[in-house]
Amino acid sequence: MTATDMAAADIAAADMTGLTEEPEDAGTTVPPEPAADDAGPPERRRRVRRLKRDALFALLGAAAAAVSLTILISTWFAPFSGPLGFVVLSYPLFLACYAVLVWTDESGPILRDRLMAVVTHSIAILVAGVLVLIVGFPIWGGLKSLTHLNFYTQDLRVAGPVQPITIGGLQHAVIGTAEQITITLAITVPLGIACAVFMNESPGRLANLVRTVAAAATALPSIVAGLFVFALLILELGLPKSGLAAALALSVMTLPIIIRASDVVLRLVPGHLKEASYALGASRWRTALRVTLPTARSGLATAVILGAARGIGETSPVLLTAGYTQYTNYDPRKGPQTSLPLATFKLVTSGQPNYVTRGYGAAALLMLLVLVLFVAARAVGGRGAGQLSRRQRRRRAATSRRVQERFLARRAAREQADPATAAAASATPAATTADRPEPMEHSS
Incomplete structure (x- = not known):
């Protein structure tokens, strides 16, 4: 063995000795655990969405400063007239004042968060206010006509422009709208849902073509749909103006919307539900x-x-x-028939105060009819998949109790019919692991 080999062997032995030796105690100490009495009060959960007092004062101060500056600027420097100019000038000033107040106490990220929260809530309040204005304006304008019973039970055959509100009503428009929308939904709902099911269950070139045509038809102007039905049924075929023709024109506009919306909804159905149905042997349809x-x-x-x-x-x-008439037409197959939107247009543009009031009342009735359709559709549609109402949960619990009672009654009847078997079944001890035979060991 050479000198180099001996030196390498000594180094390896020294390394192995260092690995096998246990490290000496460095004298480290573990801090004692704090006593239970020394622990502070439990931390409270912070409510992020709750408005703090300083933030509330900052909002109020910024609003007061913005109003004061707006009054000062609009009076001395740039005169604005009307509430719109006041709001347009005061809102940027409000944001600026609020940013300055928050910046004095908070950091940059919190400042940006507060500003975005204020802008978002302002937009929400604006949208809610516009919605209330849209709904409340027709109701307020037609309140005089809505409070009279004749408004719902009479038509305008005897109500002239100078007749009071107590004479005449919009019965003919309500009946016309109800008949036309009923015929429209009877045509479009089966066709629309069937087309949506076809596009989802049978994908291919034809389904893509139907989807493209339906998407393009949703942007079809209403006047074009009316002209199409007018030229085809009334001019070419010689049919009279009627509520049925109006319903067909409305169907041309409504059908693409139902197809597109139903297609989107059916695409959201989880795929594992369909796969489970296919696994149980169900066909596609x-x-x-x-x-x-x-x-x-x-x-x-x-x-x-x-x-x-x-x-x-x-x-x-x-x-x-369908044309316009002031008489009630119960037969949608022939004769002119008025709808609520058309009656609203005719009455509001007449210029007569009583007619204008009736027109606003017609608009309020139209919104009420849409609300009734919404409630009826939600009642038919029910809740989402897996969501039960309180009544359904109570019925489910009552059914479970009845099933359990029947099971217990049948078991009691079997025990009474054959008491020996029931006693033997109850007296038989359960098999334990000690009573089981051990497996035989195979010798190698």
Whole structure:
């Protein structure tokens, strides 16, 4: 062995000795655990969404400063007239004052968060205010006519422009709208849902073509749909203007909306539900009828509401295909028939105060009719998949109790019929692991 090999062996032995030796105690000490009495009070959960006192004072101070600066600027420097100019000038000043107040106490990220929260809540308040204004303006304008019973039970055959509100009503428009929208939904709902099911269950070139045409038809102007039905049925075929023709024109507009909305809803149905149905041996169309459509029932109800809301508020197709009359027409197959949107347009543009009041009342009735359709569709659609109402939960619990009672009664009847077997079954001890034979060991 050479000197180099001996030196390498000594180094390896020294390394192995260092690895096997235990490290000496460095004298480290573990701090004692704090006593239970020394622990402080438990921390409270912070409510992030709750408005703090300093933030509230900052909002109020910024609002007061913005109003004061707006009054000062609009009076001395740049005169503004009207509430719109006041709001346009005061809101940026409010944001600036609020940013300065928050910046004095908080950091940059908190400042940006507070500003975005204020802007978001302002937009929400603005949208809510516009919605209240849209709903409340027709009700306030037609309040005088809505409080009279004759407004719902009479038509305008005897009500002239100078007749008081106590004479005449909009019965003819309500009946016309109800008949037209009923015929429209009877045509479009089966066709729309069937097309949506076809596009989802049978994908291919034809399904893509139907989807493209439906998407393009949703942007079809209402006057074009009215002209199409007017030229085809009234000019070419010689049919008279009627509520049925108006319903067909509304169907041309409503059908693409129902198809598109139903298609989107059916795409959201979980795929594992369909796969489970296929695994149980169900066919494709049976799966669509028993699994897909019941699961998407609430969404399909929303699709029907969207289509009905689009068709029920149209004026130009009804004017072209059904005309206008002040008489009540119960037969949608022949004769002119008025709808609520058309009556609203005619009455409001007449210029007579009593007619204008009746027109606002017609608009309020139209909103009420849309609300009734919404409630009916939600009642038919029900809740989402797996969501039970209180009544359904109570019925489910009552059914479970009845099933349990029947099971216990049958077991008691069997025990009374054959007491020896029941006693033997209750006296038989359960097999334990000690009574089981051990497996034989195989010798190698």
